[in-house]
Amino acid sequence: MKRILWIALIQIVLLLTFTWDVNADELRPFYRGVRCNAMGGACLAVVNDETALIVNPAALGKLRDAYGTVFDPELEVNTNAVSMYQENSFSNPFSLSDVKTSLDANRGDYYHAKMQLFPSIVMRNFGLGLYYNDLLDATMSSDGSTIDAYHRSDLAFILGFNFRFFDGRVKLGFNTKLIDRIEVDNDTLSSSGSLDYSS
Secondary structure (H helix, E strand, C coil), X not given: CHHHHHHHHHHHHHXXXXXXXXXXXXXXXXXXXXXXXXCCCCHHHHCCCHHHHCCCHHHHHHCCCCEEECCCCEEEECHHHHHHXXXXXXXXXXXXXXXXXXXXXXXXXXXXXXXXXXXXXXECCEEEEEEEEEEEEEEECCCCCEEEEEEEEEEEEEEEEEEXXXXXXXXXXXXXXXXXXXXXXXXXXXXXXXXXXXX
């Protein structure tokens, strides 16, 4: 028992000694839907709709009928983004050059805006969809010289299949994704230069 306590004490001391600087960042998955988030991130277990096409294609075997979604929009912004827009309105909440003035007026505040569309057609054992995602996370430094920016814009064509074995007791699902992505992840982006994503 003493030995276990000494090992635990040594581990705690080492942990506190060597982890004073943690360089962690937000995890940004390819797809994150409202239903999965509402179930505590249990995406694999709860999907039996069009989100199975992206998250768990084996769940396409659970579908009873064929149906589709026209837009399936989702929009999320944080409270800082809403207050920044109310103070100084901008036309495109996903363009860093449009949001720059609001970030400069609210230095140090975290800005988050995300929009996704997922029109799809799913049926038993098969589905196809078109996924569009636009995300901007940004914070301007306290001196206003740099912007910590993360922008991702995805356009993806998704095709999913499911094979059922033993009367549907065993399911094997897979999907293919053709993704066109623009991604900027720069924590020292100069606020005085060009903020066009292509440059």
